[in-house]
Amino acid sequence: MTSPPGGPPAGLRHAEAARLAEASATQAPAAQAGLSHIWLPYTQMGVEPPPVMVAGTSGVRLHLADGRELIDGVASWWTACHGYNHPHIVTAIEEQARAMPHVMFGGLVHDGALRLADRLAALAPGGAGRVFFSDSGSTAVEVALKMALQYWVNRGVKGRTKFVCFRGAYHGDTMAAMSVSDDAGFAAAFVGALPDQLRLDLPRGELGCADYAAMLDAHRGSLAGVIFEPSVQGAGGMLFHDGETVRAVVEEAQARDLPVIADEIFTGFHRTGPLFACAEAGVVPDILCLGKGLTGGALGMGATVAQPHVFDAFLGDDLATAFMHGPTFMANPLACAAANASLDLFESEPRAAGVRAIEAALRDGLAPARTRPGVVDVRVRGAIGVVELDDLPLDRLYRLRAAFVECGLWVRPFGRIVYLTPAFVIGKDDLAALTDGICRVLTEA
Ligand SMILES: Cc1ncc(COP(=O)(O)O)c(C=O)c1O
Incomplete structure (x- = not known):
């Protein structure tokens, strides 16, 4: 891809950059106040118009500092699936904050984490995994990659250091996560500094599957695993693929004893319709990554769920085979409380039906x-609606x-x-707006 759908803006031509800089400089100075020391994400700070100042959130609305209200079609990068400030989640966080906002997870555990691990293990495909908590989606992916690498080391197999990954993928902004993402997208500037991985198109049809199988065979001795986003490649451009592709990715790898990492950080928790895209396709990935909607969008958290055979490879009597990873804020009690409350809502409220209604409304x-x-495609899957343009220059x-x-x-x-990933509780009128x-x-x- 020369200009990847999810990638940072292509380099600005001089004249365009100058014009945008001028336009940006003429924005109301009040709007720029307070921005002198902040560095914003995915933002060309030289030319981009000032961001929107938000003072509060509720339901599917952003309340702006200047008194305006916006209907949110994005749910804060697809996280706030029950809407903002859901009272059940807010109360859970408040109660947890009074009892214990944080405690280290080394040598200490707490009920919220254990309960959440039990619930996630039961919900995840396979139903019997082990849950390793971290603090974001990217770290959930880093953990998964490290698990797959050490899985081989612990089994005494040398040289299994590479991953098969796919064009159009996005797995996060940390170094290893970037290395398995599309190399023309967000990671483009860092390519030379990242570990080399094996990248190809997602296997579609017989030919695609044959190419994929051939790559797995050709590099078998050096592969630690395969990583992919089932059903939808999100930040890479909201690209959809079907259950057959999901099954091909998983089954071809597992037939060769290669661990498969399914990154459901975007697709999990009903975003595409089913609770998990892998479950709908009838496959059990060896390692599953969760984040985003895990806490109902209230707090940062990642979870990496390993199937028993992966966990078992770390058991022994030598610390060298233990999993050497432990983020300081791992299993943060506030995040666990939010996640448990979010799971309560998935159990007690008709979220799957809500997503079906959203899907129908997005289609219409x-x-x-x-x-x-300039529109080249309109596509909808679950609570994801996408309008793809032939081009979208920066201005x-x-x-x-x-x-x-x-x-x-x-x-x-x-x-x-241009896309919509609204909260699952959005009303008909707001969605129509x-x-x-x-x-x-x-x-x-
Ligand atoms: C599929 C997928 N994996 C990983 C990530 C990274 O998550 P985070 O931004 O929480 O680090 C994202 C974020 O958009 C994602 O969509």
């Missing part, structure tokens, strides 16, 4: 976008983002896509 609501100028990207805010909507296009707004803004801006 985004269909007219097909005829808008139009900024214009689109501003136009959505003008319409009272929080929609944040990136790469070449988002889909109508996208169709309108794409015509006007």
Whole structure:
């Protein structure tokens, strides 16, 4: 990909950069106040218009510092699946904060973590895994990669150091996670410094599967495992693939005794419809990564769930075979409380039905976008709606983002896509405002 859908903006031509810098400098100075020392994510700080100041959240709304309200179509990077400030989650966090905001997880455990591990192990495909907690999606992926590497070391097999990964993938911003992500996307600037991995297209159809199988065979002696995002490659451009591809990725690898890491940090917890995309495809990955919606979007947390045969490879009487990883804020009690409360809501509220209703509304609501100028695809899966454009140069990207805010909507296009990943509790009218707004803004801006 020359200009990956999920990647950072392609380099600015001089004239365009100068024009954008000028436009940015003429933004209301008040809007720029307080920004002198902050460094923002995925942001060309030289030219990007100032960010939107948010003062509060509730349900599916962002309350801005200037008194305006936005309907949120993104759910804070797909995390706030029950809506913002859900009272059940907020109460759980408040109670936990009074009892024990944090305690180290080395040598000490607490009920919230043990209960959460039991529940996640039972829910995850396979139903009997071991849960290792960390503090974000990227760290859940780092943990998974390290588990797969040490799995071989502990079994006395040397040289298993490489992963098979896929074009269009995004697994996070830490070094190893970048190494298994698309090398033309967010990780592009760091490619030379990252471990080399084996990258190919996701296996689609007979030919794709044959290529994949051939790669697994050719590199068998050096492979530690395979990593992929089942069903939807998220930040790589919201690219969909079907259950057959999911099964091919998992089954071809497992037939060769290679551990498969399924990164369901985006797809997990009903985002694509089922609780987990792997379960829907009928496969059990050796290692599963969770994050994002795990805490209902209230606090950062990652979880890596290993199947028993992976865990067993770390058992013995020598510390050298123990898993040598332990983030300071691992199993943070506040995050565990939020995650347990989020799981309560998944159990007690009709989230799967909510996602089905959202899927139908996204299909209807985004269909007219097909005829808008520059639109090359409209696709929907679960609570993910995507409008893909043929091109989205930086100045139009900024214009689109501003136009959505003008319409009272929080929609944040990136790469070449405009997308919606709303909270599962979003009402019909708010969802219609988002889909109508996208169709309108794409015509006007
Ligand atoms: C599939 C996937 N894996 C990993 C990550 C990284 O998660 P985090 O941003 O919490 O580190 C993301 C984030 O978007 C993701 O979508």
